[in-house]
Amino acid sequence: MDRSGVVVVGAGIAGVACAVELTRAGVPVRVRERGHVRGGRMASKRFQGRPADIGAAYFTATDPDFVALVERWRAAGLVREWTDTFRAYDRSGNHEVTGPMRFAAPGGLRSLVEHLAGAVPVTVDRLVLGVEPGPVVDGESCAAVVLAMPGPQAALLLDPALTDATRVVQAQRWSPTLAAVLRFPHRRWPDFRGAFVNEHPVLNLVCDDGDRRGDGAPVLVAHTVPEFAAGHLAQPTGAGPAIEQAVRDLLGLPEQAVDVHVHRWTYAKPTHATADATYHLDADGIGLAGDAFGKPRVQSAWRSGRDLGRALAARLG
Ligand SMILES: Cc1cc2nc3c(=O)[nH]c(=O)nc-3n(C[C@H](O)[C@H](O)[C@H](O)COP(=O)(O)OP(=O)(O)OC[C@H]3O[C@@H](n4cnc5c(N)ncnc54)[C@H](O)[C@@H]3O)c2cc1C
Numbered sequence: 001m002d003r004s005g006v007v008v009v010g011a012g013i014a015g016v017a018c019a020v021e022l023t024r025a026g027v028p029v030r031v032r033e034r035g036h037v038r039g040g041r042m043a044s045k046r047f048q049g050r051p052a053d054i055g056a057a058y059f060t061a062t063d064p065d066f067v068a069l070v071e072r073w074r075a076a077g078l079v080r081e082w083t084d085t086f087r088a089y090d091r092s093g094n095h096e097v098t099g100p101m102r103f104a105a106p107g108g109l110r111s112l113v114e115h116l117a118g119a120v121p122v123t124v125d126r127l128v129l130g131v132e133p134g135p136v137v138d139g140e141s142c143a144a145v146v147l148a149m150p151g152p153q154a155a156l157l158l159d160p161a162l163t164d165a166t167r168v169v170q171a172q173r174w175s176p177t178l179a180a181v182l183r184f185p186h187r188r189w190p191d192f193r194g195a196f197v198n199e200h201p202v203l204n205l206v207c208d209d210g211d212r213r214g215d216g217a218p219v220l221v222a223h224t225v226p227e228f229a230a231g232h233l234a235q236p237t238g239a240g241p242a243i244e245q246a247v248r249d250l251l252g253l254p255e256q257a258v259d260v261h262v263h264r265w266t267y268a269k270p271t272h273a274t275a276d277a278t279y280h281l282d283a284d285g286i287g288l289a290g291d292a293f294g295k296p297r298v299q300s301a302w303r304s305g306r307d308l309g310r311a312l313a314a315r316l317g
Helices: 013-024 064-075 110-117 151-155 163-171 209-213 226-230 236-251 298-316
Strands: 006-009 029-032 044-047 050-053 080-090 093-104 144-148 174-183 194-197 203-208 219-224 259-270 286-289
Touching: 006 013, 013 029, 013 110, 013 144, 013 286, 013 298, 044 174, 044 259, 050 209, 050 219, 064 110, 064 298, 080 209, 093 194, 144 298, 151 163, 151 259, 163 286, 174 226, 174 236, 194 236, 203 209, 203 236, 209 219, 219 226, 219 236, 226 236, 226 259, 236 259, 286 298
Parallel strands: 006 029, 006 144, 080 194, 144 286
Antiparallel strands: 044 050, 080 093, 174 219, 174 259, 194 203, 203 219
């Protein structure tokens, strides 16, 4: 990497949005991602060739610039309006709730991050181990480094001498979730699209993935409450039967699932916003971006990365 360039660690939507802005401004940038693919928590996994979303369930768009990006994804055939109507379940029954339009991606939300990345160079399967003053990333000097990931993951990389950034990530609090993909023989549930589940010991969200994706496949994706997830982080697969039973009881399903896949998110969502700013950038050339700088949403993560990219371009340009 050119000493004048920026290393972005993390190819979730925040890191990719940051790299896109830097590229646009002519600043050399390299993105390094420890996973096999781009997308981060906008994650999809294929089951017999069919994708299911195992991270973010959907997203909403209110920021005019983000709305414009969503329009570009829609024009590319990647995104669809899913629904503004969910059901809410609680101890007394269930009722319809309307809210903002929720968007979904037939090819999985990850496809949107891939589209946004375009020609930005992303090296996958590249675990970054440490950031030292300089900044120096894994022994290599650069003009600035961006850690676009949950704070506890960034904390693992930061030299304690980098006090500003270390203080910011240490102030963050994150909660876990398990996401279970339940594949059934048939669609035997009432029309509900998505369901918020309140006051439940296991579940907080169930989505009809066949409806969300528009192919009508008999697939549900359930997210658990943090307290339940916390007890199963060591052995997430072992939580499958309890999640399946909870979903069947909730929706009155007569059939067992043919397959249950459980994905662990140790750092699923920040529990409160870090600060008023949409990113962190200190005098050491260390930047932090992600959904901790706003509400725990796709839109906040994108805005954080975009804003940090602009700030870095202004500083380095
Ligand atoms: C279960 C769940 C449900 C959600 N539901 C919704 C929803 O309905 N609506 C909504 O708007 N948002 C939702 N979210 C939140 C949304 O997914 C996030 O806000 C957004 O995707 C965060 O993007 P990011 O780029 O900040 O972080 P991430 O997507 O987490 O990206 C960080 C990246 O950094 C990489 N990385 C970490 N450490 C290293 C390292 N040392 N070296 C290299 N790479 C590294 C990771 O592999 C990852 O790819 C949900 C999240 C989860 C987990």
